[in-house]
Amino acid sequence: MNYLFHYLRKRPGAVGIVIVLTIITSALRVTHALINVNIFNALIKLEFHGFFYWVIIDIAVFAIFLVLMQIQMAETVQLLSLDLRKDIIRQLSGKSIEEFNKQDTGVYASWLTNDVTTIENDGFYNILQSVQIITDPLFSMIALAKFSWTFIPIIALVSFLTVFLPQLIHKRLASASLSTTKANEKLLNVINDSLRGFNTFSIFGVEKQLEARVTETALFLLDKKVKQAKYQSIANNIAGFSNILGQVGIKAWTGYLALEKIISIGVIGSSGNLAYNVFNSLAVIAPIWTEMTALKPIFDKYHLTEKKNYKEEGQDCTENKFDSLEVINLQKKYQDREVFAHPINLCILKNQKVGIYGKSGSGKTTFMKIISGQIRSYTGEIQLNKVELNRLKYSALQKILLYVEQTPYLFNDTVRYNLTLGEDFTDNEIIDALKKANLWKTISNLPDGLNTEINENGNNFSGGQKQRLALARGLLRKRKLFLLDESTSNLDKKTALKVENTFLGLDDATVIFVSHQLHNENKSAFDQIIEI
Incomplete structure (x- = not known):
């Protein structure tokens, strides 16, 4: 994880803005759930003026901040990716010609394209979204506790299952992720090599080799990607099942409390939204953690921590x-x-x-x-x-x-x-x-x-x-x-x-x-x- 934080520290301003907007958006998500109590209660009482008043406030405030956060996050991720590419290129520039030529140029091209895209999606986006994963459940649990403290034990039990069960396949996913990056390197190298050799294929009348070589390597990549997707799917579904279990449990308990007249009926809709905030965030902790830690073998092959410059x-x-x-x-x-x-x-x-x-x-x-x-x-x-x-x-x-x-x-x-x-x-x-x-x-x-x-x-x-x-x-x-x-x-x-x-x-x-x-x-x- 240090490799991701290293790049966050390079862009404190942009990252700071994302964090502030994320916290505000999380607070607004909880506010949205609380506003739903007023919307639901106004609807039950047939107070149409109050109903439309709260709906308009809900949509206007929440939408503005959500759009701003997404734009800022996209820009920040691209800046982090730029810094990473520059570091990889500096590392390559410090190699001797002998050392550089030990790898095909397609491998280096894959580092700067396919690998960086993987790090963007599984690393930079995930680590920035982790702020939301912390603030959404935190604010939502505070709101649920305001309704009734009895929600907290249910949340604690389901949270444990949601976070820790997917870790059982962490090592397999990390290995599959590295295999996929190497298959990407091989495919890019074969594509470049085959396209450069088009004239030779054409001269000897074996143009079909262009398709044959690329297809063979693409099928190899397909196998590695399917294997990676399998482990990723298992992790996601374990977390997803726990998520559903938690949301259903919270709604059932809310219904019971409403029947006992401990809380108002309007809380039923809000508790569902708050439970979604809690368990949806918790459900992605394990997959996101697994994706981020699975990036370590990719960063290791860059040797970015080595300050050696041959020249x-x-x-x-x-x-x-x-x-x-x-x-x-x-x-x-x-x-x-x-x-x-x-x-x-x-x-x-x-x-x-x-x-x-x-x-x-x-x-x-x-x-x-x-x-x-x-x-x-x-x-x-x-x-x-x-x-x-x-x-x-x-x-x-x-x-x-x-x-x-x-x-x-x-x-x-x-x-x-x-x-x-x-x-x-x-x-x-x-x-x-x-x-x-x-x-x-x-x-x-x-x-x-x-x-x-x-x-x-x-x-x-x-x-x-x-x-x-x-x-x-x-x-x-x-x-x-x-x-x-x-x-x-x-x-x-x-x-x-x-x-x-x-x-x-x-x-x-x-x-x-x-x-x-x-x-x-x-x-x-x-x-x-x-x-x-």
Whole structure:
């Protein structure tokens, strides 16, 4: 429960307004029941003026506060959900690339969508409604005690049954709830994966696989949801039976008291309403408690209490500059298999241009990911500016070097955003970077120029245009060390040479090119050429 209260404390103002409105509404519910005594008695006496007078007051006052409370509660729940999403994203942002990639993106998407919706309904709404669950019975029992103290023992007995019997299936419901969230993660991942692979299905004429894969996973989710609903239904029905038993008992006892002329006949209708307030609230305590406590496994998988930030582990660089990179006996293993045919040894100095080539599968990309800090587990030594690479913060490395991957990811946003990634750059800086990447002519001819929307994963851009945009993204940042991983592989030879020569011509930057085959035309411009 602490995880829910943690978010309530983040929004004291909004939560406070909900609590005040809830208390007022609960008081009005009791007032509504008491007004019913006057309405009933006026009706028995055929006092139509008094009857309609009390009816109008009852409707007007109660309806206004009920609407206000519901609006405020809906807004507050969305604010709490926003805070939760921000915390999840911050936790994900602190992961290393290696750690992040251990889960499919569909899993993370499910955390931020399906799971948050579950927490909204079973957590935030429930914990805010718990104020009403306390105040409704409290005010109603006070009113019933005013009529006759003999109502209290009946309420106490039925309350015990209503609250504690549903706890017998708490653990099973918690387990079923976690299974459902995992099935949601799997479904979202399969949907994303299948939709991204639509072109492949279509090319091979197996479009039916789209339906088959989604249906299979949806049926798995269906089974988990039905199981969760079964346990939830059992808890609700146990509480519901006790609720009905209590209301019938209160009405029967009220009738007896009225026949004995201990209370007026008008109290019969009011006691029914007050009994409903008491037992309906008590009936949902156990299910709501069970739903809220069942959220613990969901919160646990987020690790929100961990303050560890991978990118801030280690030491800072004294200056954002590059002097040297020395690699000594570097080796990396995947499943007990050595990636590099031989341990790597090299030394790269400031402003040098280095070409690295090798056969497919020789470990070129792995090497680039290691020296860019994306892969931290390796044997041997890597000295960046005479400091062991693993001792430096990843955030410090980001200020010195920039890795441009072979297949860059483009966001479903504008060209401008895909270049700046939310950072501040002038139009002149952006245009200059695009010109150096030989892409400005293409972008300037688009209908909206820099504000042209890029489709999902850049489907309206060619492979070569994507690579040049990624290179411009790198040039824009003016790092001291550029790591280009097959970054011109999708370009025609003329364009590739032009772009490569742009980087080779950078006087104040060190550049490491990785390629399966370097161009003879500019080999002489490299200070070193190394085979992996």
